[in-house]
Amino acid sequence: MTILATEGLTRRFPRVTALDQLTVTVGAGVTGLVGANGAGKSTLIKILLGLLEPSAGGAQVLGMDVTSRGAEIRRVVGYMPEHDCLPPDLSATEFTVHMARMSGLPRTAARERAADVLRHVGLYEERYRPMGGYSTGMKQRVKLAQALVHDPRLVMLDEPTNGLDPQGRDEMLGLIRRIGSEFGISVLVTSHLLGELERVCDHVIVIDGGRLLRSSAIGEFTQNTETVSVEVEEGQDALAARLAELGESVTPNGRTLLVQVRAPETFDAVRDAVCELDLHLIRMEQRRQRIEDIFREPANV
Known part of the structure; x- marks a missing residue:
């Protein structure tokens, strides 16, 4: 089953080409997108979510064209951004419920799903505290929870271990692995830390300077x-x-x-x-x- 696919995907900015003729296909499971900072990973995710138009080429997510069906894609895809985006005066519960409602869930279902995902990411006991007092690791878990709250078919996680200590990284990677193996949700996870992807991914895409270097099953990399x-x-x-x-x-x-x-x-x-x-x-x-x-x-x- 194809989760997403690109064909000659290109994105140019005034002084740089972020993606250059990228053609790749991603199947179900946990897929890693690896490259150095500035390789084009975040640009690719924004295009796949319909938030940024390509300069040339095209892409599909779950069979939907990114240029014409972006709103539909975002309803069935979860997204965990790299940057800090959490309102400090809200609790994790309030924020996650709000994101569930934004995805179309009724109020009761949104509260039930918020409680479930916050328990899953290990924040159940802290769910009513204002997020301004959270550690970096706790904030990353809230971002993961809101990406899962509407029961998506695919989640895109942009540098989910950023700012975490070794124990925090291990715990986050464990959560990512469970999303794919236990919940059956496909995952596209970006990282510039190569060893992390070896531990959790079924398939890895390597890009550099916006161009594809290699796309292979993890076993082919680690033979x-x-x-x-x-x-x-x-x-x-x-x-x-x-x-x-x-x-x-x-x-x-x-x-x-x-x-x-x-x-x-x-x-x-x-x-x-x-x-x-x-x-x-x-x-x-x-x-x-x-x-x-x-x-x-x-x-x-």
Whole structure:
């Protein structure tokens, strides 16, 4: 099932092209949109919501054209903006109920749904406090709650972990994963933190300078490479020298050595060298590719 699709999508501003001939298709599940700040992620979301017109090309969300059916799209899509947009004098309940009413829910249903989503995001006990006194993490949770309150078919989350500490990021990522896996709502989540998307996404789209670099299932990004990572307690330099003598290709990488696997015998060579030098082996594992590796490769559309 196609959730959204773009064809030659372009958006030009007076001094910059934010999106440049972007053609991509997104299916159901949790999809990550990754790129550096200024890559065009927020511009793409605004176009998909019908809030910004493209300069060229087109896009559809849930089968609806973004240029002619923006209001219909926004009724069935939830949106969590990147910027701080919460009125400080309202409580989370008041704000979430208001957003539910704006989406067309009757008053009673809006209050019930607001209570449900605030419980889901972990704000049930704090729901009547003015949001001006909330921490950054609590504000992010309110923004997520209002994006879910009208039971959308798709939610678009723009940098949802911005400003959060490590624990807060972990909790937010857990909530995002649950939205896709337990509630069956498709998710498009943007981030410039590549490791985060590896943890929660089924599919990842990589853009740079408004152009598509790659669109692949997460498993294709994180497949095993032909490299083994070796870490020893001490004696890393001696181990590297010994492996080089044995004809292995070795590259230091911080506390580890990256050894190119030329044949199954490479693993035996590492084991034997560690034993000969009487070193304490901490770990030896086949290295996996990471999303960030795509930025080191030539563009692959």
